[in-house]
Amino acid sequence: MTDRDGVSEDDGQSSLSQSIKGRLQEGAKNSVFREKALLDPDTVIDEDRIVGRDQQLDDVITYLRPTLQGNRPPNMLLYGPSGTGKSLIINAVCEQVAELAESQGSRFGVININCQTIKSHDRAVYRLVERAATQAEVDPGVPQSGVSTDQKLGRFYDILSEHFDSVIIILDEIDLLIGRQRDPNEEPAYSKLLYQLSRASQLGRIDGDVSVAALTNDPRFMEELDGRAESSFNPQDVVFSDYDANQLQVILARRKDAYHDEVLEDGIIPLSSAFAAQDHGDARKAIDLFRKAGEIADRRGDNEVAEEHVRDAQTEAERDRTLAQMKGLSSQKKISLYATAVVPIYSRRNLTAVPTTIAYRVYQYLTEMLGVDEKSRDSYLRYMSEAETYNFVTTEKRGRGYGNGVHKEYTLVDDPEVVAETLQADVRLKEAMEDEDLIQSVVNAQVTEFFEGK
Numbered sequence: 434m435t436d437r438d439g440v441s442e443d444d445g446q447s448s449l450s451q452s453i454k455g456r457l458q459e460g461a462k463n464s465v466f467r468e469k470a471l472l473d474p475d476t477v478i479d480e481d482r483i484v485g486r487d488q489q490l491d492d493v494i495t496y497l498r499p500t501l502q503g504n505r506p507p508n509m510l511l512y513g514p515s516g517t518g519k520s521l522i523i524n525a526v527c528e529q530v531a532e533l534a535e536s537q538g539s540r541f542g543v544i545n546i547n548c549q550t551i552k553s554h555d556r557a558v559y560r561l562v563e564r565a566a567t568q569a570e571v572d573p574g575v576p577q578s579g580v581s582t583d584q585k586l587g588r589f590y591d592i593l594s595e596h597f598d599s600v601i602i603i604l605d606e607i608d609l610l611i612g613r614q615r616d617p618n619e620e621p622a623y624s625k626l627l628y629q630l631s632r633a634s635q636l637g638r639i640d641g642d643v644s645v646a647a648l649t650n651d652p653r654f655m656e657e658l659d660g661r662a663e664s665s666f667n668p669q670d671v672v673f674s675d676y677d678a679n680q681l682q683v684i685l686a687r688r689k690d691a692y693h694d695e696v697l698e699d700g701i702i703p704l705s706s707a708f709a710a711q712d713h714g715d716a717r718k719a720i721d722l723f724r725k726a727g728e729i730a731d732r733r734g735d736n737e738v739a740e741e742h743v744r745d746a747q748t749e750a751e752r753d754r755t756l757a758q759m760k761g762l763s764s765q766k767k768i769s770l771y772a773t774a775v776v777p778i779y780s781r782r783n784l785t786a787v788p789t790t791i792a793y794r795v796y797q798y799l800t801e802m803l804g805v806d807e808k809s810r811d812s813y814l815r816y817m818s819e820a821e822t823y824n825f826v827t828t829e830k831r832g833r834g835y836g837n838g839v840h841k842e843y844t845l846v847d848d849p850e851v852v853a854e855t856l857q858a859d860v861r862l863k864e865a866m867e868d869e870d871l872i873q874s875v876v877n878a879q880v881t882e883f884f885e886g887k
């Protein structure tokens with residue numbers, strides 16, 4: 434079929450998909466990246482890209498060697514600040530053990546869970562069942578709910594016994610597995626789990642050799658463990674310390690081929706490393722900045738990665754962190770900050786620094802509107818001084834002219850619109866925003882009263 438312009442419908446369709454394809458390919462062709470996966474936080478990199486960490490590698494190799502000789506390896510505790518290579522080292526060694534075990538005809542399993550988002554002991558056990566079932570290519574065999582934790586644990590031991598000769602269970606961020614403690618004396622979920630897993634292996638509830646490697650940022654983790662968990666877990670320690678800027682530079686330099694040749698300006702690696710070293714020498718942070726700088730260059734259609742891209746990546750990363758922290762505030766603190774943020778958004782006076790009196794009145798109004806407790810002005814000021822320590826706001830004292838005394842003003846560090854939007858992730862604040870006109874008129878009434886005394 435041909436239309437009046439003499440173009441067939443089919444032609445139109447194929448030229449449209451041609452142009453989509455062309456545009457997609459153009460993006461790929463122009464990207465500064467050659468192999469972006471090298472900068473992906475979840476990629477287990479090849480051994481030759483691992484920088485330093487000889488002692489930790491030696492230790493983990495020594496501890497895991499017995500697996501290949503048919504003996505049970507010791508439990509391990511890998512600790513050190515985040516981004517210092519704990520997951521990398523244990524996973525890299527396990528990968529090699531798995532290859533060697535396979536060539537010996539032995540069945541070696543790695544069951545790896547990250548405890549950060551796991552809410553309870555029961556969930557953690559179920560996650561272990563799932564991982565073991567996936568590795569063994571069998572059905573989990575128990576539902577997530579409706580059966581006891583003991584039944585799930587039993588199923589976990591059965592899968593391990595039937596399908597593996599030896600297993601290492603990696604519990605990443607173990608200290609975050611606290612669980613729902615009903616009373617403060619109740620033992621935390623990580624303590625219970627470590628006790629059960631290490632006892633099961635010692636008591637022969639699992640055929641085969643099972644050991645546990647727990648990873649944590651908390652150097653005092655063992656002190657938090659319940660006495661019986663401590664004595665049955667009884668790990669070998671492997672300690673990871675911070676990287677300095679030079680080590681971070683070498684780590685990045687070994688992944689330089691993530692980018693095409695000649696697209697990186699000279700200062701990129703030193704600058705990304707210097708920013709990451711300012712914190713505590715977190716390799717994840719250095720790699721993230723190194724990658725984000727390239728993403729920003731791509732987004733802007735630039736052919737080279739420049740220092741400006743790294744600086745912008747650093748600003749974006751800081752902003753993301755701040756916004757993530759805001760989401761974790763209590764309701765009262767969120768409402769206080771929200772009341773402060775809406776003033777510059779709605780004020781017709783172009784107000785960026787918000788006098789406390791105005792913000793507190795808006796806060797009072799919001800609490801009434803939302804039907805939540807109205808706290809005193811002192812409480813509001815306390816919440817806001819906490820917001821200042823988190824660097825959500827800065828404070829300044831300012832005179833209001835003769836006779837009017839001194840007042841305090843808050844300035845939002847981030848864009849107030851972004852702050853308000855982030856805080857609206859809280860359902861109640863989202864409701865408040867549905868009445869935007871009302872909030873706008875409240876803000877302006879308070880601003881007028883404050884400045885003109887009306």
Ligand SMILES: Nc1ncnc2c1ncn2[C@@H]1O[C@H](COP(=O)(O)OP(=O)(O)OP(=O)(O)O)[C@@H](O)[C@H]1O
Nearest residue numbers: 474482483484515516517518519520521684716717
């Ligand atoms: N010595 C190193 N050589 C090369 N890359 C490294 C090294 N140390 C860490 N990395 C890289 O840094 C990133 C973070 O490392 P890893 O996940 O091992 O940190 P971690 O100590 O387990 O952190 P967390 O406690 O936050 O889980 C990964 O991409 C990893 O590949």
